[in-house]
Amino acid sequence: MHKKLLGLAVAMTALASIFTAAEAQETKTIGVSIPAADHGWTAGVVYHANRVAELLMKEHPGLNVVVKTSADPATQANAVQDLEVQGIDALVILPTDPDPLVNAMKEVKGKGHFVTIVDRAPSVNDNSVRDLYVAGNNPALGKVAGEYIAKNSPDAEVVIIRGLPIPIDQQRQDGFDEGIKGSNVKVLDRQFGNWNRDDAFKVMQDYLTKYPKIDVVWCQDDDMAVGVLQAIEQAKRTDIQYIIGGAGSKDMIKKVMDGDKMVPVNVLYPPSMVGTAMELTAAALYDSVPVHGTYTLDATLITADNAKNYYFPDSPF
Secondary structure (H helix, E strand, C coil), X not given: CHHHHHHHXXXXXXXXXXXHHHHHHCCEEEEEEXXXXXXXXXXXXXXXXXXXXXXXXXXCCCEEEEEEEECCHHHHHHHHHHHHHHCCCEEXXXXXXXXXXXXXXXXXXXXXXXXXXXXXXXXXXXXXXXXXXXXXXXXXXXXXHHHHHHHHCCCCEEEEEECCCXXXXXXXXXXXXXXXXXXXXEEEEEEECCCCHHHHHHHHHHHHXXXXXXXXXXXXXXXXXXXXXXXHHHHCCCCCCEEEEEECCHHHHHHHHCCCCCCCCEEECCCCHHHHHHHHHHXXXXXXXXXXXXXXXXXXXXXXXXXXXXXCCCCCC
């Protein structure tokens, strides 16, 4: 019996070596198409995409991961086509604007390749477009912020700085409205800041001129929060109690950690989700793991008590 078990162990070891060698020789390619680093959050996306690409290629010697950045939907559609021409087994895409890119994604999927959409889902987000959808919880990002304001400032007059006119922006807005439902919170205005600190600065300047009293500012993105704080400081307004941003940038989390009264909390929406999407896609390719459907990350409320768990000083965002 001992000899039989020993022989089986040797055979299993040899078989494992064969599978490892086969994987090393099996060439696969994952194409990653993401927005260019036009603001802090997308800079974080680019950083994590390149970081995880290196890790995955070390883990799977036969794997090639190609990361392409694009500034707009037309450029990104061309980038996806270029990746397809190079020959890919899977596509991980964080769309600049999802609906104009549906046809490009359908074309890749129609050729039998695995497609993962990250963060920004098109209006049609089903199996005809993708295999996997990985995103932060957009409705919860708004709802968590709204609930915090409703609980801590139930009679607040609030101004909102939206992102871009795309589906996830509306999801966040709907979540915020759900969060303040039943309270006396009054929304004075909602304008787009395009997830850009300069645009948000201008919108906030307009709000400060238009409204003599503002209690709270909610903006969906920490880059915009930087512009908001600059506008408030420049105007020397003292009526604003606090602002709430979103994403969990290192600068905003540091303010929460330091007890900055203007930034008491933040809502997590990590750019590292692109890395999670890449890892799950690689698992689907190599491990035959049944990775399909939707993978949603939590929209955690970051407070002084837990901020240190989300503070990464070496990150670009």
